[in-house]
Structures are given as structure tokens and as C-alpha cells.
Amino acid sequence: MEKTRLETGFEKLSEIDGEAGHAVIESLQDICPDLARLTIEFPFGDIYTRKGLDLKSREIATVAALTALGTCTPQLKVHLNAALNVGCTEDQLKEVILQMAVYAGFPAALNGMFAFKDVLETKSKPQHEDAS
Amino acid sequence: MEKTRLETGFEKLSEIDGEAGHAVIESLQDICPDLARLTIEFPFGDIYTRKGLDLKSREIATVAALTALGTCTPQLKVHLNAALNVGCTEDQLKEVILQMAVYAGFPAALNGMFAFKDVLETKSKPQHEDAS
Amino acid sequence: MEKTRLETGFEKLSEIDGEAGHAVIESLQDICPDLARLTIEFPFGDIYTRKGLDLKSREIATVAALTALGTCTPQLKVHLNAALNVGCTEDQLKEVILQMAVYAGFPAALNGMFAFKDVLETKSKPQHEDAS
Amino acid sequence: MEKTRLETGFEKLSEIDGEAGHAVIESLQDICPDLARLTIEFPFGDIYTRKGLDLKSREIATVAALTALGTCTPQLKVHLNAALNVGCTEDQLKEVILQMAVYAGFPAALNGMFAFKDVLETKSKPQHEDAS
Amino acid sequence: MEKTRLETGFEKLSEIDGEAGHAVIESLQDICPDLARLTIEFPFGDIYTRKGLDLKSREIATVAALTALGTCTPQLKVHLNAALNVGCTEDQLKEVILQMAVYAGFPAALNGMFAFKDVLETKSKPQHEDAS
């Protein structure tokens, strides 16, 4: 029996974002469960499961875009974690963020780097979990 | 003798952007040659020469950011060409653009895809050169 | 005697934004009372008093724009309250926010929905007032 | 037998955007048919078919967001046509665009109004079709 | 007798933007004369007539903002002309545009500089008038 987009998406979300992804989905349940479902189905069920680009490259693209846009710090943090989960190194992610100074300006790069600093500090505290 | 940032940057610009990069630099010479020089020195001399991230990943990051921002079509076209020059495939770039529907909305992805269509059509006409 | 734009604007601000609007105006008095006055005169005195579009539709337009822009969370919260004040239902506002996933991406829609969650939680606590 | 999301989405796209929507889908077929399919399935199959908000209000939200963002003129034109198709009046749409001066500045409102001027001029020429 | 905001604004618009400003106002008359009136009254009648900041500094602020936003090329061109009209030099404006590379990225600065190149080329052709 074929999996639904929701099932496939949830597996992919779990693989990529882990606990931080589940926390986002959970925090939507009381206010708008449909947005939770659509967030699993479309980005994760439809897009991240596509062939043609490896997950590391997908996360590099996402980190670059969210750093450049500058309006999505909580999502940037989730995807910096996700990028580490799928095999990007800390140094590679610093390079992506730093490079955004060229395309979106130094404030975007600085704010992206400070977001990454928060992510790394949170990861290094085993008892503390980011609930953003 | 050590190369200057301008020399290193110009070599990197030529490697990555080829003729389209030279055209941008050339078109700045009468209005603001300092901006031409700074565009070579900082993005290409300082950033694209950095270790820690391969050129294919750097171009994926740039294509993602410029598609998401939506305000830089001429630069997006230059970097779609650059991405092909450094070894990204057409399909990989389509995936990056398409993925931006998730982070910056469908109009951004559509406009990015139409920019790529222009780039590919221009490349397939050997006698015609894009002067944008 | 004809009312001034300031008088008309203040009445409209009070009708639409209620206490949250007054709080914004009040918080400007020490730093820049002219911006307080202009905020009453132009948006409320000139625009929201115009015929040709009902207040519910005006608030739907504002909630959509502020969710899509992603840079104006305090103003989005004021207008989510305002939209409820002029008769939009919670479900209608959730649809507007959710729809922004299409035009501005999922992070914009998620952040808009979390702002609405805050608004609704604040409203349900009768003794507590949002001073943002 | 239940309709697929693609079938439902295509019907909704046809109802809302008419020929202009078909033209967008058609123009994607050679470069990225998957983006064409996803554009039908998610925005039209998943979102515009949702209950809870009437189509006129949905188009008001979309016109507001695209005017405010300022990066999506081709899509704004498609949705100004769509808004007229689903029953918004010209005057209502002018009010939505004009109101964006408050939230995204006068240039955004001016550029939105000029886009609407183009849309109305194109509509009044029966033999001419907009292929943007 | 006191002048109306419309009268004061029109005088200020004429002083600052000259013919290019009149062309914008004129082009709005058939589609939305109220937006024409509001564009004269608020930005020019209310803001540019304020004391506390000289017109050269006001135009430097506007050129900086419009270059950084990157979504308002027609308005940027009008204000580059306006900045020259009120006494900014070409070199000063090039510095403002170039500096935006730091805050909004190189593409924003490049596109701003190319807009200025267009403005200067149009000004140097006495028989030709920009109608954008």
C-alpha cells in the first residue's frame, strides 16, 4: 500500500529536522492543525523527497535563502540544525552565512551568524532544549 | 610575489562568471569604476576564494538567495550561468529554484524559473550574446 | 463645523484598533509626537475612512500584507485584533495567514500564525493587557 | 471516484485565473513541468479550494500581499485579473492597492496601481492578449 | 489665506522632482486621481516640507532606502534626479549607492548604480524625455 504524502512527509521531516521539526508541528496543533499538515505535506512530502538534489545541497540552499531574507530567524535555526543533521559541517554553514554578506548585506550575515551561535550553544547543553 | 586581491578576484570572477561577469565589470567602468573594483575584490577576491565550501555549493547558495530575494534578476541570471560553469547540472538548479517556493513563495520560484529559461535559451543560441 | 483629519482619524483608530491603537500612539508621545499625529491622520484619517471597501476587507488586506512582509510583528498583532474588532472571524484570519504560504513562503505563514496564537492567548486572559 | 488534487486544482485555477493562469502553466511545460504541476496542486488544489474564506476575500488578500512585496509584478497582474473574475470591482481593487501605501510605502502602491492600469488597458483591447 | 496641503505639496513636488514628478502625477489621473492627490499631500505636503532636515539629506535618505529595497526602480530614478535638483553632486550619490553594498548586498548596489547610469544618460540627451 502506498504511503500518503502526510506519511512520507512526516518521515522526511523527522529525518531532517528531528525534534525541532516535531516541536514546530506540535505548536501549531491548537491554533491551526491544517497548517501543520500542509507544512508536512508540501515542503517535506513533496519537495525534500524529490530526487535531483542531495539533502546537504537542499539545506545549503535553505540556509542561504533564510539568512538572506532575514525575516525567519526561528526557521533559520531549525534548518541550521537540520543542515548539521544531514551532514553539513559547522564550517560549511559558516561559509554559507558569511557569503550572504555579498548578496544581502552584512547585517543579514551577522544576524545569520548570531543565530548559528545560538544553535551551537543550545546543542552543547545536553539538558536544555530549544522550544522555538 | 603575492597577488593583490584585485588580481585574485579577477581570476576567480573569470573562472566562475566568465564573459557575463566581465560584461558587468565593463558596464560599470564609465559610471563608477570603484564599484567595479570592489565587486571584484570583495565577493570574488575575499569570499569565493575562501576554502571550506566548494564552488558548486557556493553557487547553489547564491542561486537560492537571489531567487528568494526576488529583486536581483540580472545577478540571478549571471549566477545561473556561473553555477553551470562550475559544474551544477540544469536539474540541480531547477531543484534549488523550485525549493524556494517553500521559503519565499510561488511567485519567487516562478520568476526564478523563468529567469533560468531565459538563461538556457540564450546559451543555446551560439551567435547571440546576453548583454543584460 | 467640519472635523479635522486628526479628529476623524482618532475616531477611526479607536473604532478599529481600540486600546492597542491608543497604546501605540501613547508610546510615541515622548519620542516623536509628530509621528503619532501622522499615524492617526494619514492611515486612519485619510485611508480607513475612505468609501469603496468595507473595513473587514481592509483588515484582510492589511493582515495579508503584514504577514507576507514578515518585518512588522507588532503591527500585525494590532491588526489581527483590529480585524476581530471589525467582524472578521478567527477562522477567516487563519485562512488569510495560511494562504500567505503560497505568496511569501511557509516561514511567513508560520510566523503569522504564531503571532495570531499570541493575540488569541492574550485576549483570553481578561486581566492582562498587551502593551506591545 | 474522487478527483486528484491536480484535477481539483486545475478546475479552481481555470475558475479563478482563466486564460492567464493557463498561460503561466503552459510557459512552464518545457522548463519545469513539475513546477507547473505543483503550482496547480498546492495553491489551487490545496488552498483556494478551502472553505472558511470566500474567493473575493482570498483575492483581496493576494492582491494586497503581492502589491506590498513589490517583487512579483507578473503574478500581481494575473491576480488582479483573477480578482475581477471572482467579483471584486475595479474600485475595490484600487482601494486595496492604495491602502498598501500605509504598510509598504508609496512606491509599492504606485507600482501596484500602474500594474492595474496595464491590466485594465489590456482587458479593454479585445483582440490583444497578455502573454506575460 | 493659508495654503492647503495639496497646494503646499504640489509646490514642494515641483521644487524637488520637477517634470519627472509631474509625469508621475499625470500618469495616475486616469486610473486613480486620489492616489495622485495623496502622493502630493502626504509625502510632499506633510513630510518634505518639515523642518529639521535639509532637502539634500532627505534625498540622500530616500536614495539610500530605495536602493536598499530594490523594488522601486522608477521611484529611485525620480529621486536620483530630485537629489541632483536639490544640490547633491553626482559623486555624492554614487557614494550613497555604493555604500548600500554593505547593508543590502552587491546586487542592490549594482542595480542602483545602473539606474543612476540611466538617469545621467537621459539627462545628457536634451531632446529626449524619460517617460517612465
Next chain:
Amino acid sequence: MEKTRLETGFEKLSEIDGEAGHAVIESLQDICPDLARLTIEFPFGDIYTRKGLDLKSREIATVAALTALGTCTPQLKVHLNAALNVGCTEDQLKEVILQMAVYAGFPAALNGMFAFKDVLETKSKPQHEDAS
């Protein structure tokens, strides 16, 4: 012996941003010292040292751009302090921020003004230092 760009940049950073600039640089040392160095070298060593535009005008341009972009509150605060350091008056900066209502909308101007309110309140508390 000629100073390096890093030395010139650090002197200029100290002149303009003072302690707040040093704090930004310091906070980058553990996460990405190269971004600290590039932030000194390019914006301060290459751009703010350029002739052709006085420092007050440069800060007016930066405050305008950061207010309009709306994504860089920490950097806006640093530059509001910097603008005061190089001789802009409080009233001039309020005018710049207020004027952004025209080009980026009222929420951008309001958020910029509230950032300035924070800056002025922090400055008036001699024992307290802003560490953002």
C-alpha cells in the same frame, strides 16, 4: 609604513561606532573571527574611509536603509548611536526615520522610531551598557 585595511578599518569603526562596534566584533570572535575581520575591512576599511561623502551623510543613508529594510534592528541601533557620534542631532535622525513611512510604510517607521527610543533610553542610563 602603510596601514592595512584591517588597521584603517578598526580605527574608523572605533571613531564611528565606538563601544557598540567593538561589542559586535567581540561577539563574533568565538563563532567566526573571519566575519569579524571582514566586517572591519570592507564596510569600515573600504567604504566609510572613502572621500566624497561626509560621515554624517553616510550615517543618514545607513539609518534610512536599515529602517526601510526592517530586518536589522540590532544594526540599526548601532548606527543610530554612530550617527549621534558623528554629529547628527536627535531631531535629524527622527526626521530620517519618520520619512521612511513614505518609502517603506508606517510599520517600518514606527519600528525604527521605537528602536531609537531604546537607543536614547540606554544612553541616558550612564551605568548601563547595551550589549546587543
